[in-house]
Amino acid sequence: MIDKPSISQKVFNHFKDQSHFTRGELHDFLRKENPGLSDGTFGWRVNDLKKKNIIQQVKTGIYTVHVKMEFHLQQEKSLWRFLFNFGKDAGYPKLCIWNTQVLERLSKNHNHKNHIILEVKPTAIEQIYNCLSKTTEYIPYINRIDASAPTYEDASKNPVVIKRLIPRSPIKTIYWDLIHFPFPTLEKILVDILMETNIKDELQRTHLIGLFDNAINSYVIDFSKLYNYADRRGKLDDIRHFIHVYLPHHNASLF
Known part of the structure; x- marks a missing residue:
């Protein structure tokens, strides 16, 4: 007898080829699996998937199944x-x-x-x-x-x-x-370092690109938190521009 895949396995298999997906897309998928899914049960399911490290939030309402490490000092x-x-x-x-x-x-x-x-x-x-x-x-x-x-x-x-x-x-x-x-947090460190870097200086810019690239590849980053902090520092446009121009392979349109 073959065991049926769990809902966690189904979510992973469905979204594994996507770099990210929205809360709405997750809701539609879970509704297909369970047509009677209520809003309350959906909210519980999202939290359960996050606790099990099946999905991670990269921005408010945006998730990924490509789980990364938490950054700890x-x-x-x-x-x-x-x-x-x-x-x-x-x-x-x-x-x-x-x-x-x-x-x-x-x-x-x-x-x-x-x-x-x-x-x-x-x-x-x-x-x-x-x-x-x-x-x-x-x-x-x-x-x-x-x-x-x-x-x-x-x-x-x-x-x-x-x-x-x-x-x-x-x-x-x-x-x-x-x-x-x-x-x-890592989000704060990245914003603060960007503010202290002279982007016009090639050496400093190259160092900053490598630092951001490694951080995004290796660790969980909440871009909503990062952008909210950048906005409070008056650097929201600067950091969006930096990621869009110098890190396009990280799907800048998402962030």
């Missing part, structure tokens, strides 16, 4: 120590922190000097800058690293770039060893 002891010592001065927990070392997972360029990115409320910027200036372990900068500064080449100190935290930034909080780590 590593819980570094150096960041734990930083938050433990300076979190209060930085306005913890209303902040965002990460190390640019994570970019090595997305890029083949490993020549840059890694540093901590710390985003805080505007009222906390001066306080945390002054606090870090008095330490022997960190070199603080505001907004971006100044490679011409006399202290930049001091290998014994860790650069910390302090920035203003954009309201409603996409942040994921992870609890580790008694501290809540407010990490940026």
Whole structure:
């Protein structure tokens, strides 16, 4: 006796040759399988397929069966120590922190000097800058690293770039060893990096294309979240143009 394929298998087989499909298309397919399907049952079925990693959302109302990895930042002891010592001065927990070392997972360029990115409320910027200036372990900068500064080449100190935290930034909080780590999502990292890149510079542009290409190929990206954040930063048109022009193989019309 041959077992009948499950609804999960049917969904996968039906959509496996498509890069993406809409919620409406999924609804039509499931209605053919079950003509009496109610809206409530359909909503439950969509959530069940997502929980089972049969489908993934790439944008509001858009899905794929080509499941990718979730992007997770590593819980570094150096960041734990930083938050433990300076979190209060930085306005913890209303902040965002990460190390640019994570970019090595997305890029083949490993020549840059890694540093901590710390985003805080505007009222906390001066306080945390002054606090870090008095330490022997960190070199603080505001907004971006100044490679011409006399202290930049001091290998014994860790650069910390302090920035203003954009309201409603996409942040994921992870609890580790008694501290809540407010990490940026991949969507936030990509938008922020685009904003700091000079697209007209061929070397920077090539590096950014490779970084975006690797991120889209390897990890789950919620493009609704990415574009909403880009819109709040006033860069929605820029990032749409970048993907459309330099990454057309990722079906820019979808995004």
